[in-house]
Amino acid sequence: xxxxxxxxxxxxxxxxxxxxxxxxxxxxxxxxxxxxxxxxxxxxxxxxxxxxxxxxxxxxxxxxxxxxxxxxxxxxxxxxxxxxxxxxxxxxxxxxxxxxxxxxxxxxxxxxxxxxxxxxxxxxxxxxxxxxxxxxxxxxxxxxxxxxxxxxxxxxxxxxxxxxxxxxxx
Amino acid sequence: xxxxxxxxxxxxxxxxxxxxxxxxxxxxxxxxxxxxxxxxxxxxxxxxxxxxxxxxxxxxxxxxxxxxxxxxxxxxxxxxxxxxxxxxxxxxxxxxxxxxx
Numbered sequence: 001x002x003x004x005x006x007x008x009x010x011x012x013x014x015x016x017x018x019x020x021x022x023x024x025x026x027x028x029x030x031x032x033x034x035x036x037x038x039x040x041x042x043x044x045x046x047x048x049x050x051x052x053x054x055x056x057x058x059x060x061x062x063x064x065x066x067x068x069x070x071x072x073x074x075x076x077x078x079x080x081x082x083x084x085x086x087x088x089x090x091x092x093x094x095x096x097x098x099x100x101x102x103x104x105x106x107x108x109x110x111x112x113x114x115x116x117x118x119x120x121x122x123x124x125x126x127x128x129x130x131x132x133x134x135x136x137x138x139x140x141x142x143x144x145x146x147x148x149x150x151x152x153x154x155x156x157x158x159x160x161x162x163x164x165x166x167x168x169x170x
Numbered sequence: 171x172x173x174x175x176x177x178x179x180x181x182x183x184x185x186x187x188x189x190x191x192x193x194x195x196x197x198x199x200x201x202x203x204x205x206x207x208x209x210x211x212x213x214x215x216x217x218x219x220x221x222x223x224x225x226x227x228x229x230x231x232x233x234x235x236x237x238x239x240x241x242x243x244x245x246x247x248x249x250x251x252x253x254x255x256x257x258x259x260x261x262x263x264x265x266x267x268x269x270x271x
Contacts (some may be wrong), residue, residue, distance in 0.1 A: 003207075006173050010181050020204050033204050040211045043178065047222045052230050052237075056214075059237050064207070064244045066246040071248045072200060075261060083264045084198045084266035093195035101187040108179050116175045118223045127227035128234070136231060143238055150242035155271055 002125060014038030026072045026080045034065040048122030178219035199251050199261045203244070210240045216246035 016035035023029040033147060037060040044053035130142055185208055192205030214233045219230015249262065258265045 002173055010177075010184075013181065014184050014188065017188045017208050020200060020208070021188065026198075026200055029201065031217045033207065036208065036254055037211060040215055043181070043215055044218055046173065047171070047178070049218050049222065049233075051229050051234050052218055055186060055234055059241050060211075061239075062209075064241060067244060067248055068200070068203070071251060074252065075201065077201070077256060079261055083249065084201075085196050089195050093191045096194055097187040097191035101183055102191055104186070105180055108176065108183065113179060114174070114176050116223050118225060120225050122222065123225050123227045123230060125230075128230050131231045132234075136235075139235065141207050143235060147238060147242050148244050150200050154245040157246075157249040158252045 002046065003008070005042075009039050009042045009046065023083060024083055026163075027069065030068045030072055033068070034061055037061050037065060051125040051128060069143070105122060175223045176217055178215060181217070182216045184211040185209070185215070199254065199262050199263055199266075202263070203247050203251070206247075207240070207244070210236065 016032040016039065019032035020029045021038060023032060037056065041053045041056040041061070044050075044056060104167050182208070189205045189209035189212065192208065193202055195201055196205065214236050216228045217233040217236065219229075221227070252264055255261055
């Protein structure tokens with residue numbers, strides 16, 4: 001049963017990752033990206049990490065993908081449907097992709113990873129909470145500050161200065 | 171729990187390859203951001219998979235940190251896209267040459 005679920009999830013994840021990059025329309029591309037991120041959340045569930053899976057769904061599928069969709073909508077209509085890529089680079093890119101997949105995959109298959117299996121119970125999510133509060137609390141605070149800083153920075157970057165000046169003169 | 175670590179690792183390698191292909195071939199700023207997202211997700215999948223098979227809670231903790239930082243990165247990247255689009259009326263990175271200085 002788990003094998004079938006794994007196969008379906010990997011087809012969804014990898015297929016929609018390719019679709020996100022190759023679809024002509026950016027809007028459909030971002031929806032395909034959403035599917036790929038959701039597939040990763042399914043993998044997390046399969047790995048007995050429900051907390052991370054829910055976090056992935058909330059942050060990626062809920063927030064980031066919607067943010068990307070709204071940004072795509074701000075772009076001109078003809079740019080959304082135009083494919084911008086180097087034709088000459090396409091084959092080189094596919095070759096690079098295949099080289100990376102085959103070489104790293106061969107290294108992994110050849111290494112001792114294949115023999116690693118586990119019968120131990122999965123990590124309890126209470127351990128994650130203890131990790132956060134006991135060991136990584138400075139990193140947690142720093143992460144909160146970084147998030148606040150980046151959101152403020154994004155707002156400042158995206159602000160339209162010209163409109164404000166016009167309004168003030170009016 | 172019948173799947174093995176190698177299965178998850180190979181899916182992660184495939185996602186990494188697709189992401190690098192997107193970064194190498196695409197010239198659309200937004201699509202390159204998609205590719206970066208795919209690569210980050212491959213890394214997260216690896217973190218959680220290795221954390222499951224150790225088993226140790228560190229993998230999941232690090233994955234949560236990584237997801238949060240990726241959210242910040244996307245916010246900055248999208249605002250940069252909006253600023254560049256406003257300046258050049260285009261999302262083609264070949265047009266952003268003057269950023270070279």
